[in-house]
Amino acid sequence: MAFQDPSHSSVCGSLFGGPDLGPKFFCIAANNAATAGSSTGLGTASGSSGPAALAGGPRHPAALGGGPGGGATAPQQHNKLANETPSPADMEPDRPIGYGAFGVVWSVTDPRDGKRVALKKMPNVFQNLVSCKRVFRELKMLCFFKHDNVLSALDILQPPQIDCFEEIYVITELMQSDLHKVIVSPQPLSTDHIKVFLYQILRGLKYLHSAGILHRDIKPGNLLVNSNCVLKICDFGLARVEELDESRHMTQEVVTQYYRAPEILTGSRHYSSAIDVWSVGCIFAELLGRRILFQAQSPIQQLDLITDLLGTPPLSAMLSACEGARAHILRGPHKPPSLSVLYMLSDGATHEAVHLLCRMLVFDPCKRISGRDALSHPYLDEGRLRYHTCMCRCCFTVASGRVYTRDFEPVASGRFDDQYEKTLTSVWQVKELIHRFITEHQQGKRVPLCINPQSAAFKTFIRSTAWHSSKVSKKEER
Missing domain, CATH: 3.30.200.20 (Phosphorylase Kinase; domain 1)
Known part of the structure; x- marks a missing residue:
C-alpha cells in the first residue's frame, strides 16, 4: 500500500552550515x-x-480479526540529536x-x-x-x-x-504528498486504500465538528498523505466556528467549486457542518472513479450536474435557496434521480460503497448523514481495522498482542472558543x-x-x- 514518492524538482539551498552547504536557514x-x-x-x-442508513455502530478491530501487521507500513520513529x-x-x-x-x-x-x-x-x-x-x-x-x-x-x-x-x-x-496528486497519478488505488483514506478523513472531520469548527474547503489538495497511507486534514484558512444562530448570515465565498454543497450553490445565507460532509462525498466518488464527480465551468452548471445525478429536489429541500436559484431549478424539466450511475464509477463501487455515497450526496443538508454517523457505516469497518492495527498512534502492540484504545474516533476536549473575535x-x-x-x-x-x-x-x-x-x-x- 505504499505510494510513489513525489519528485524533488527544485534545489534551493541547504540548511546546515559548512563550507559547501552555506549558512543555516x-x-x-x-x-x-x-x-x-x-x-x-x-x-x-x-x-x-438515498437508501435508508444501515444499522449498527462502529465495529471493534479485535472483533473483525484485527491483529499486528498487515495493510500498511507503520511509521518509523527518528531520534536524531541536533x-x-x-x-x-x-x-x-x-x-x-x-x-x-x-x-x-x-x-x-x-x-x-x-x-x-x-x-x-x-x-x-x-x-x-x-x-x-x-x-x-x-x-x-x-x-x-x-x-x-x-x-x-x-x-x-x-x-x-x-x-x-x-x-x-x-x-x-x-x-509527503496530498490526495489530489495520488488520485491523478498512475499509482493504483485499491479498495483498501479508499477505505482507509475515507475512514481517516471522516475521523478527522468528526473531531473538527465536535469542536464546532467548519473546515469549508475540504478537497483532495487539502488532505495530506504519507507513503504509509496516514492522512491529515490541512489548510484552515477558510475555517470558522459554526454559527448556531440561523438568522446570522455566513459568507458564500467558500469551498472550491467542484466540492461545493448545493446549499451554498443555491445561495443559502446560513449553512452547517453538512457542507463538509458533501465535500467528503465528492472526494469519495473521486477516489472510486479517479475523476472529479461534478466538474463544471460555473456554479450554475455545477448545480445542474448535481440535479442531473440526484434529480430535481423537492421544494422542502430549497427553503433556504435564493429566489434566482430556486427559479432556475424549477423552470427546467423535472429530472428523475440517476443514482444507479454511481455503480459505474469503478469495480470498487459496491452496494455498501454506493449506499454510503448516497447518504453523503443528499441535496437537503438536514437529511445528509453526519460525519459521526458515517463512521458507523459497515463500509468503513475494514478501514477502521487497518488503521488501528498498524497505522494509528492511539493503539500499540505488546508481546501478548494488540492493545486497542477505548475510543477509536475521539472528539475534541471542548468547543473552539472564538468569542475573542467580537472584541x-x-x-x-x-x-x-x-x-x-x-x-x-x-x-x-x-x-x-x-x-x-x-x-x-x-x-x-x-x-x-x-x-x-x-x-x-x-x-x-x-
Missing part, C-alpha cells in the same frame, strides 16, 4: 541578550526554552512544496533535531482587519488541534519586535494580540527559532513567496 536562540539590539527580528531569537552529523537525507535541500491564496509552504530542516518539517509563511498579515482576524483564527486553531488526522502547529517562529512584525512562520509536520476592532489591536499569543505559546517549550536572513535558502524562499504573492494579486485584479 534558522537561528537558534541562545539567550535573551542576543536580540536586544535587533531591529529586524530575523536574527537570533530572544528568550529560551548536534549529530547529518545524513544525506537530512541534507536534502529546502524546496517549495505548496502555494495557496494565504501563504507558501516549504520543506526545511529543524536544526534542533534534524527532522524535516513544513514551514508555512503567512505574508502581509496586517493589511486589514479581516485579514488579521482570519490569520489569528487559523493560528489559534493550529495550536488548538490535538488529533492524528488533523494537521497542527509544531512550533511558531520567534516574532520580531512588534514594529517590525509583518509576517508569521508556522512549523508543521511534513507530509477585535483594529489592526494594531490584533497585531498586539498575535504577537503576545506567539510569545506566550513558546514559553516553557523548545528553544525558539527565528529566520537567518543571510541564508541562501531563505533568500530563495523570499523570492518564491514574492513571486507567488504578485501572481495572486494579478489574478485577483482580473
Whole structure:
C-alpha cells in the first residue's frame, strides 16, 4: 500500500552550515541578550526554552480479526540529536512544496533535531482587519488541534519586535504528498486504500465538528498523505466556528467549486457542518472513479450536474435557496434521480460503497448523514481495522498482542472558543494580540527559532513567496 514518492524538482539551498552547504536557514536562540539590539527580528531569537442508513455502530478491530501487521507500513520513529552529523537525507535541500491564496509552504530542516518539517509563511498579515482576524483564527486553531488526522502547529517562529512584525512562520509536520496528486497519478488505488483514506478523513472531520469548527474547503489538495497511507486534514484558512444562530448570515465565498454543497450553490445565507460532509462525498466518488464527480465551468452548471445525478429536489429541500436559484431549478424539466450511475464509477463501487455515497450526496443538508454517523457505516469497518492495527498512534502492540484504545474516533476536549473575535476592532489591536499569543505559546517549550536572513535558502524562499504573492494579486485584479 505504499505510494510513489513525489519528485524533488527544485534545489534551493541547504540548511546546515559548512563550507559547501552555506549558512543555516534558522537561528537558534541562545539567550535573551542576543536580540536586544535587533531591529529586524530575523536574527537570533530572544528568550529560551438515498437508501435508508444501515444499522449498527462502529465495529471493534479485535472483533473483525484485527491483529499486528498487515495493510500498511507503520511509521518509523527518528531520534536524531541536533548536534549529530547529518545524513544525506537530512541534507536534502529546502524546496517549495505548496502555494495557496494565504501563504507558501516549504520543506526545511529543524536544526534542533534534524527532522524535516513544513514551514508555512503567512505574508502581509496586517493589511486589514479581516485579514488579521482570519490569520489569528487559523493560528489559534493550529495550536488548538490535538488529533492524528488533523494537521497542527509544531512550533511558531520567534516574532520580531512588534514594529517590525509583518509576517508569521508556522512549523508543521511534513507530509509527503496530498490526495489530489495520488488520485491523478498512475499509482493504483485499491479498495483498501479508499477505505482507509475515507475512514481517516471522516475521523478527522468528526473531531473538527465536535469542536464546532467548519473546515469549508475540504478537497483532495487539502488532505495530506504519507507513503504509509496516514492522512491529515490541512489548510484552515477558510475555517470558522459554526454559527448556531440561523438568522446570522455566513459568507458564500467558500469551498472550491467542484466540492461545493448545493446549499451554498443555491445561495443559502446560513449553512452547517453538512457542507463538509458533501465535500467528503465528492472526494469519495473521486477516489472510486479517479475523476472529479461534478466538474463544471460555473456554479450554475455545477448545480445542474448535481440535479442531473440526484434529480430535481423537492421544494422542502430549497427553503433556504435564493429566489434566482430556486427559479432556475424549477423552470427546467423535472429530472428523475440517476443514482444507479454511481455503480459505474469503478469495480470498487459496491452496494455498501454506493449506499454510503448516497447518504453523503443528499441535496437537503438536514437529511445528509453526519460525519459521526458515517463512521458507523459497515463500509468503513475494514478501514477502521487497518488503521488501528498498524497505522494509528492511539493503539500499540505488546508481546501478548494488540492493545486497542477505548475510543477509536475521539472528539475534541471542548468547543473552539472564538468569542475573542467580537472584541477585535483594529489592526494594531490584533497585531498586539498575535504577537503576545506567539510569545506566550513558546514559553516553557523548545528553544525558539527565528529566520537567518543571510541564508541562501531563505533568500530563495523570499523570492518564491514574492513571486507567488504578485501572481495572486494579478489574478485577483482580473
